[in-house]
Amino acid sequence: xxxxxxxDAEIIDEVRAGNTRSYAHLVDRHKDRALTxxxxxxxxxxxxxxxxQDAFLKAFRNxxxxxxxxxxxxxxxxxxxxxxxxxxxxxTTAPQMLEISDETLLDGLPGEDDSIPIEEAFERSDLLGFxxxxxxxxxxxxxxxxxxxxxxxxxxEEMAEVMDVPLGTVKTSLFRGRMLLRKRISTRLKKxxxxx
Amino acid sequence: xxxxxxxxxxxxxxxxxxxxxxxxxxxRVQSHLRQxxxxxxxxxxxxxxxxxxxxxxxxxxxxxxxxxxxxxxMPPGHLSLAFRIVENLAYLFAALIVTGIMAVVxxxxxxxxxxxxxxxxxxxxxxxxxxxxxLVQAMHGGTVWLERYLPSTAGKNTLVFGxxxxxxxxxxxxxxxxxxxxRAR
Numbered sequence: 001x002x003x004x005x006x007x008d009a010e011i012i013d014e015v016r017a018g019n020t021r022s023y024a025h026l027v028d029r030h031k032d033r034a035l036t037x038x039x040x041x042x043x044x045x046x047x048x049x050x051x052x053q054d055a056f057l058k059a060f061r062n063x064x065x066x067x068x069x070x071x072x073x074x075x076x077x078x079x080x081x082x083x084x085x086x087x088x089x090x091x092t093t094a095p096q097m098l099e100i101s102d103e104t105l106l107d108g109l110p111g112e113d114d115s116i117p118i119e120e121a122f123e124r125s126d127l128l129g130f131x132x133x134x135x136x137x138x139x140x141x142x143x144x145x146x147x148x149x150x151x152x153x154x155x156x157e158e159m160a161e162v163m164d165v166p167l168g169t170v171k172t173s174l175f176r177g178r179m180l181l182r183k184r185i186s187t188r189l190k191k192x193x194x195x196x
Numbered sequence: 197x198x199x200x201x202x203x204x205x206x207x208x209x210x211x212x213x214x215x216x217x218x219x220x221x222x223x224r225v226q227s228h229l230r231q232x233x234x235x236x237x238x239x240x241x242x243x244x245x246x247x248x249x250x251x252x253x254x255x256x257x258x259x260x261x262x263x264x265x266x267x268x269x270m271p272p273g274h275l276s277l278a279f280r281i282v283e284n285l286a287y288l289f290a291a292l293i294v295t296g297i298m299a300v301v302x303x304x305x306x307x308x309x310x311x312x313x314x315x316x317x318x319x320x321x322x323x324x325x326x327x328x329x330x331l332v333q334a335m336h337g338g339t340v341w342l343e344r345y346l347p348s349t350a351g352k353n354t355l356v357f358g359x360x361x362x363x364x365x366x367x368x369x370x371x372x373x374x375x376x377x378x379r380a381r
Contacts, residue, residue, distance in 0.1 A: 020270050027265050031257040039255045049261060056265040131248050150249045156216070175210055182245050 008072035015063060027056050030073065034080055036151050040136055040143055041084040051087060055080035070161065077152055078162045081144065088140060127185070134184045142177030149174055204228055204235045206242070213242050289369045293362055295331055300358035335361075 006014075006025065014022040031052060038048035038055075059066075059076050066075055135143065141163075148159045160170045204225055211217050212225050229236045338357035 021266070023269055024262050024266050027262045031261055032254045035255040035257040035261070045255075048255075049257065052257065053261060053264050053268070057268045060265075060269050128248060128251060132252050135249075135252065146249065150252070151254065156214075175207055178210065178242075178245060178249075179206060181249075182241065185245070 009068060012063065012066065012068075012072060015060075023060055026072070030076060031056075033151050034077070037077065037144075037147050038080060038084055040147050041081075041140060042087055043136070047087070051083050052080065055083050058083075070158070073152060074154060074158045074161055077148065077154070078164075081148075081162050082164075085140070127188075130188060131181065131185065134181055138177055138180060141173045142180065145170055145173035146177040146181070203232065204238070206238065209235070209239045209242050213239070213246055285369070285372065289365050292331075293365055296358055296362050296365075299331060299335060300355060300362075303358070304355055 008026060008029070011022050011026050015026075034052045034055065035048055038051045039045060042048050042051065055076065058079050062079075066072065135146065138146065144163055145159060148154045148162055152162075154162065156167055156170050156174075159174070160167045163170065163173075165173075208217070208221070208225055212222060217225060229239055335357060338361065341357075
């Protein structure tokens with residue numbers, strides 16, 4: 001008979017009660033998603049692992065301040081997100097500007113790319129790889145929004161809390177991020193059609 | 197969004213896909229999609245992109261990451277005695293390995309000849325004091341032991357013994373870590 005896995009809140013209660021080892025379960029549960037977020041934001045694996053490690057340690061040290069009003073994930077990913085953004089700010093002297101010069105394309109009619117066979121597109125593994133590469137090339141704000149939504153599976157409200165931005169900004173970032181990806185995929189498919 | 201030639205915006209379609217359209221607008225958009233092929237095709241494309249994004253593989257963080265976090269989380273007092281002993285043994289082994297390498301290099305390069313090793317003299321014993329005295333004695337003992345089974349020159353056997361000690365220490369270190377340290381974490 002399978003035991004019901006403990007919830008994050010139950011594990012946190014155990015840790016607070018002195019069973020520090022239980023924290024490993026929390027780490028194991030969130031580390032892959034955390035590393036995915038950090039890796040997409042900072043790019044280098046070793047740096048991403050260090051940031052994830054720092055975030056888990058910081059979360060542990062501040063566990064007393066966690067009130068349980070939000071999910072542990074939301075609270076933890078906010079810590080990780082802040083660490084990643086601090087690292088990015090140190091790396092670049094000037095803030096990265098949004099790379100959208102063709103906003104009209106983003107607001108185009110939904111039927112504009114009917115000739116593109118995108119319906120079957122993601123059945124192809126190479127295109128999934130291309131999507132992964134394109135995801136990493138998005139501006140940080142869009143990349144964060146798309147990752148928090150699809151990897152961390154946070155709601156718009158939770159994303160706003162993690163990114164510390166208004167709800168409207170989250171919606172816009174998520175929308176534009178996805179539209180940019182869609183556009184880039186369409187462009188690639190168009191090129192393939194031309195070559196063929 | 198209204199019926200007729202006015203199409204849905206991408207934002208409306210995306211919000212519908214995210215399940216966040218208000219009830220009234222949701223019905224209007226869904227009704228429009230049933231009648232408008234371009235908008236329906238646009239919605240399908242967004243669905244496919246959505247599915248693709250959900251299928252992107254996660255990065256895999258190894259067990260080492262959990263180990264490193266737990267090492268930082270658990271104060272030394274919480275660690276078992278075996279854990280602490282083995283953790284510190286690693287430093288001793290490291291020192292022995294470095295000293296061993298130096299001794300082997302000295303013997304091989306002729307800075308110390310086998311006679312000096314036998315007599316417990318030479319640079320190693322001069323500069324490293326009691327620890328190196330012990331090491332020289334151990335190497336001498338090992339060499340003598342090896343000579344029983346591998347009759348050869350003393351210098352060659354000293355080298356073989358030194359390498360065997362290094363490999364042995366390395367293997368013992370890994371074994372003890374796997375047995376105690378990983379389990380304790």
